Amino acid sequence: MKKLAVFVSGSGSNLQAIIDAIKNGEICAQISCVISNKKDAYALERARQNRIEAYYISKKDFPNEIEYEKYLVNFLKSREIDYIILAGFLYIFSEYFVEEFKNRIVNIHPSLLPAFGGKGMYGLNVHKSVIEYGVKVTGATVHFVDSTTDGGPIILQKAIYVRDDDTPESLQKRVLEEVEWKIYPVAIKLLCEDKIEVIGRKVIIKDKEILKRWELRHD
Numbered sequence: 412m413k414k415l416a417v418f419v420s421g422s423g424s425n426l427q428a429i430i431d432a433i434k435n436g437e438i439c440a441q442i443s444c445v446i447s448n449k450k451d452a453y454a455l456e457r458a459r460q461n462r463i464e465a466y467y468i469s470k471k472d473f474p475n476e477i478e479y480e481k482y483l484v485n486f487l488k489s490r491e492i493d494y495i496i497l498a499g500f501l502y503i504f505s506e507y508f509v510e511e512f513k514n515r516i517v518n519i520h521p522s523l524l525p526a527f528g529g530k531g532m533y534g535l536n537v538h539k540s541v542i543e544y545g546v547k548v549t550g551a552t553v554h555f556v557d558s559t560t561d562g563g564p565i566i567l568q569k570a571i572y573v574r575d576d577d578t579p580e581s582l583q584k585r586v587l588e589e590v591e592w593k594i595y596p597v598a599i600k601l602l603c604e605d606k607i608e609v610i611g612r613k614v615i616i617k618d619k620e621i622l623k624r625w626e627l628r629h630d
């Protein structure tokens with residue numbers, strides 16, 4: 412059974428979707444720990460409610476970023492973590508950390524990358540930019556994490572239409588409910604079942620049936 416570490420900074424609704432998918436047997440994995448860099452993140456409470464080890468570990472408590480990341484690497488390796496799941500985690504890892512877990516860190520971003528990604532693009536900021544730009548479709552992207560910000564190989568995407576009367580808040584709610592909470596558990600299931608192959612920037616999903624079932628088929 413694969414061991415997951417989930418990194419969070421906020422309310423943890425994506426964490427909850429993953430917890431629920433494990434509980435209902437969709438994902439065969441164990442969340443070994445939840446780690447947040449925000450002490451008051453409700454996601455930590457969600458972990459505790461589900462008897463998952465919850466840790467507040469912040470860069471602020473280390474002399475610099477590299478010491479923070481070295482601590483995290485040792486913390487994760489000592490627990491023999493297989494995959495690192497970023498779920499609203501608002502810290503950008505250096506190349507050092509990413510290389511320690513190459514193609515074993517995934518992230519969900521609330522837009523159709525590469526649009527509306529990069530530094531400063533997180534949470535409501537993304538949906539504000541989407542509405543201001545006037546695009547007709549948006550959605551979410553699950554991708555591998557590399558040394559860039561939001562530029563890693565794309566695993567899954569799903570689109571929804573932007574409505575004329577959407578606010579950033581209404582759009583965020585729909586992207587979470589209709590896209591994120593669906594595609595992230597599917598992506599993690601595929602990862603844990605070794606059904607994802609990465610060839611350069613291309614990501615091949617080796618289980619077309621699950622994509623069809625979740626209307627994520629792309630060929």
Ligand SMILES: Nc1nc2c(c(=O)[nH]1)N[C@@H](CN(C=O)c1ccc(C(=O)N[C@@H](CCC(=O)O)C(=O)O)cc1)CN2
Nearest residue numbers: 501502503504520529530531532533557558559560561
């Ligand atoms: N090396 C990588 N690390 C991370 C990635 C990544 O793709 N590569 N994804 C992010 C998550 N993310 C978007 O999906 C993201 C998170 C945070 C930011 C950002 O600009 N953060 C601010 C600080 C925000 C705060 O602390 O309140 C900043 O760094 O100035 C952009 C994108 C996770 N890590």
Ligand SMILES: NCC(=O)N[C@@H]1O[C@H](COP(=O)([O-])[O-])[C@@H](O)[C@H]1O
Nearest residue numbers: 421422423424425499520521533534
């Ligand atoms: N760039 C990263 C980013 O913006 N991530 C976004 O933060 C939110 C976290 O919500 P949650 O804490 O309820 O899962 C989610 O919408 C996720 O896509």
